[in-house]
Structures are given as structure tokens and as C-alpha cells.
Amino acid sequence: MSRRIKIFDTTLRDGEQCPGASMNKEEKLTVARQLAKLNVDIIEAGFPIASEDDFEGVRLIAAEVRGPVIAGLARARKEDIERAAGALKDAERARIHTFIATSEIHMQRKLKMSREDVLEAAVAAVKLARQFTDDVEFSAEDASRSDVDFLCRVVEAAIRAGAGTINIPDTVGYALPAEFGEMIGRIMNQVPNVDNAVISVHCHNDLGLAVANSLAAVLSGAGQVECTVNGIGERAGNASLEEVVMTLKTRGSFFNADTGIVTQEIYKTSRLVSTITGMVVQPNKAIVGANAFAHESGIHQDGLLKDKRTYEILTPESVGITAHKFVLGKHSGRHAFRNKLTEMGYSLSDEDIHKAFERFKRLADQKKEVFEEDIEAIITEEIYRIPEKYGLKYIHVESGSDVTPTATVELEIDGRSVRNVSTGDGPVDATYRTIKAMTQAAGHLLSYEVKAITGGTDALGEVTVRMEEGGRTVVGQGADTDIIVASAKAYLNALNKLAHKERGQI
Numbered sequence: 001m002s003r004r005i006k007i008f009d010t011t012l013r014d015g016e017q018c019p020g021a022s023m024n025k026e027e028k029l030t031v032a033r034q035l036a037k038l039n040v041d042i043i044e045a046g047f048p049i050a051s052e053d054d055f056e057g058v059r060l061i062a063a064e065v066r067g068p069v070i071a072g073l074a075r076a077r078k079e080d081i082e083r084a085a086g087a088l089k090d091a092e093r094a095r096i097h098t099f100i101a102t103s104e105i106h107m108q109r110k111l112k113m114s115r116e117d118v119l120e121a122a123v124a125a126v127k128l129a130r131q132f133t134d135d136v137e138f139s140a141e142d143a144s145r146s147d148v149d150f151l152c153r154v155v156e157a158a159i160r161a162g163a164g165t166i167n168i169p170d171t172v173g174y175a176l177p178a179e180f181g182e183m184i185g186r187i188m189n190q191v192p193n194v195d196n197a198v199i200s201v202h203c204h205n206d207l208g209l210a211v212a213n214s215l216a217a218v219l220s221g222a223g224q225v226e227c228t229v230n231g232i233g234e235r236a237g238n239a240s241l242e243e244v245v246m247t248l249k250t251r252g253s254f255f256n257a258d259t260g261i262v263t264q265e266i267y268k269t270s271r272l273v274s275t276i277t278g279m280v281v282q283p284n285k286a287i288v289g290a291n292a293f294a295h296e297s298g299i300h301q302d303g304l305l306k307d308k309r310t311y312e313i314l315t316p317e318s319v320g321i322t323a324h325k326f327v328l329g330k331h332s333g334r335h336a337f338r339n340k341l342t343e344m345g346y347s348l349s350d351e352d353i354h355k356a357f358e359r360f361k362r363l364a365d366q367k368k369e370v371f372e373e374d375i376e377a378i379i380t381e382e383i384y385r386i387p388e389k390y391g392l393k394y395i396h397v398e399s400g401s402d403v404t405p406t407a408t409v410e411l412e413i414d415g416r417s418v419r420n421v422s423t424g425d426g427p428v429d430a431t432y433r434t435i436k437a438m439t440q441a442a443g444h445l446l447s448y449e450v451k452a453i454t455g456g457t458d459a460l461g462e463v464t465v466r467m468e469e470g471g472r473t474v475v476g477q478g479a480d481t482d483i484i485v486a487s488a489k490a491y492l493n494a495l496n497k498l499a500h501k502e503r504g505q506i
């Protein structure tokens, strides 16, 4: 019989640790609701002790989202575990996920603890967590670089103390598939009480092997895979949910395993996470990239016309990709707009729907057909905006073959109107120089990207910029039918994020 592999989604915890991907609690709730539709088994909603925002995010999701188990992360410390338990109090099914490192380098250099101290702390943490919930997961951080005999002792002790899930992370993305598979195999064979727990894996992508390592572990008996939507996460990211799930689905008979994921929700979830975090999905990304199902070569196109199976191992429909569909137009009413938002996975207050609807009406006047992608851009701009220090009031740009590009920009800065003019190497450069002069911003522009959201010359242009200041990276986005206006909005969005208070971090 095919094994059912549990999907533990950590987009809202490890994914959110990705530079520039932080989300506020309402954004996290929206993503969590979509993850529930995707039917993930567990949502790791955050790290409650990390900050007040993290605590609130987990508390809100635990109170509102039904279906998946809701997990909160905690170091193997009393205060972390109690804080996680507090945040998970209203969950239908709560999991406390506690961890401590087991590799020599982490124990000696970071924790300054002996092996016996770590073993004792792991057991105490699991026992304490079990006082709050029956569902406790224990992770041996940096497991892939740990001594396997010691790791097996810790795993055995954690299971005996009451952990129902044992996670084996490749924290630094160092493992290789054959080696990692063998390590999981050893744990399965060597730990006497292993049958009393689900063995989970959590792989990082530093060498681009996170998905391969996770799948090798499944072949060796792992029953849970921890992953993130679009593979976002710390450094090079985590194993990508969509790649793990679609590999298990496409090659189910090889793995003799499958998941409970509603795969038709994958693309929508990917778009939602990308829109909210501003983490653009690379075009050649497997499963959800813009080119994932685009066949350019004549030979391939010819083959596909004769029989799709010649070059297509999975269909776009199986992950919920349909052609850009005209969805709404200028005659669409508030009711249709609200229904569309619900269908797209957004759950917004009446006030937010009103704001988004007003903007939609303006866009529908400019553009005959409004697509889902346009609506996503509206939501990002109108709803998922952090409080604005800098607001765009007016912009006028002159450029052409024989003129020096010149931008006049008026901003509202902390409620005060300021106007300035600068020239530049092009219209965008002139705009950015003008804004920089007015805001005195120290942020450094790392990248600038522009794309048309849908086809046609009347399409919304979406600009994404990445900026860095004092070691902090943020992503700014702006959309408009005029790409210079979109560029100004994206730049200001990034500056507003940099100006927004730093999140508390551990």
C-alpha cells in the first residue's frame, strides 16, 4: 500500500526568515488559510518567542485556521516552550516543535554544552512540551553533521520522553542524497523505539540538493517532509513544497508514496506567497515558474501537438495553471469582485475590500480586461502595505531621444508635502535620484526588475526592487499602467519597509 507522507509547511516560519520576506500577521493569516486549502498536514506558523509580532501571528492562525495541525517553534528552553504553548492555546490541534543542536560544532561552539547536557535538555524540553499538548515534535538541529550514534541516542530519548515526531534537519544544506538517505536508514534501523514516532526531514538548499535529499530520506522511511512554498527560506532556502509534492505524485509508483496535497491549489498558493513576500519566482523554477510549461523548440512543439505525453510529464492543469483568464471588467460589481477575491484565497475585511474595489474600478476604466494577476497587484499595493512614511503624490517625467531625462516628484513625507526635480541617465534614474534627494535615504539599490503582469500594451507593469541598508534587505513592489509610476512606487515601498521598525529577532 502507498505510504501517505505528511507535508509540514514552514513557509511562515523558516520561509519568513528569508531576507526581505517578512510578513505581518494579517498576511500570515491569508497564507495560512490558503495552506489549509492546499491541505498541508501541518502549518508551522512561527517562532512565538522571537518577537511580539511572531507570537501574535501564531496566536491568530491558531485561533482562526482549521484543518491542519498548527505548530509553533521553541528552543529547548522553558520560556520558549511556555510562550509557544500560549500562542497555540486556541488551536484545534496544536503542535509544539522544540529543538536543540546535536553536532559537535554547534554543541561546543554555540551552545557550550556537553553531549550529556544536550541529551538532558532535549528530554526535559519534550516532557515540558507534553504538558501542554500530546503532539510534540523534536528536532536535532544540524543533525546531518552530527555523530550518528549520538544522534540515535538523542532520538531514542526524545521518543521515550513523548515526542511523536522526530525531525532530522540538514540545517546547513551540507548533505548529499545517498549519504542523507543512508543516515535516515540508520536511524530507522538503530533506534529501538523508532516505530513510536514519525521520522521527519528538513533540508536546506545551500548546494541545491534540498528536494533531492528530502526524497532520498522518503525512500529510506521518512514519513514527513518539511518544506516551503516556492522553496523560500533562510539563505538558499528550504526544500520546495511544490517540487517534493509533484515528484511524489508524478513518480508515485517508484516511491510507493503520495501526499494529501490538493495539487490544483499549488499555483495559486505559489502566486499568493510571491505576491505577499515580494519574492519573485524565477521563470525557470520547476512546477511554478513562468516557463515551467512553455515549450519553445519546434521539435518539442511538434511532438506536443501529436501527443502531449511526448514532452509533458505533468500537466499545467494538475497544479492549477490555466491560461491568463479575463476575469472581470468595468461592468463587474462589488459582489463579483468580492467573490473573485475569496476564490483567489484572500480573506479581507469589508474596509479592505472597499479600498481594493475602488482601485479595481479605476484600473478597469483604463484597461478593458482585468486578470487575476492584475487583482493580485492591486491587493499587494492597496492592502499589504506597511504604514507609509513616504507617499507618492505627483510625478512628471520628461524623456526622449533629444532631451535630458528630468523627473519632478512630489512626496508626502510624514504628512508634509515636498517637491523636487532631478535629471538622470534615463527616466527611472531621474526619478530615483529625485526621490533619494528628498528622502535622504541611505538604502542601496541591489536590483531592479520590471515585467508586464499580463499581455498587451495596456498591461499593468510591475516593478520589483531589492534594497539593502545596514545589512537588512527588503523587497519593494509597485504596479501601474505607467512603468515610471510603478518604478517610483516600488522604490518608495522599499524605503517605507526600511523605515519601518526592525522586527525583533533571535
Ligand code: KIV
Residues within 6 Å of the ligand: 014, 099, 139, 140, 141, 142, 167, 169, 170, 171, 172, 202, 204
Ligand atoms: O534548519 C533547521 O535546523 C531548523 C530547525 C529549527 C528545525 O529550521
Ligand code: ZN
Residues within 6 Å of the ligand: 014, 169, 171, 202, 204, 234
Ligand atoms: Zn531550517
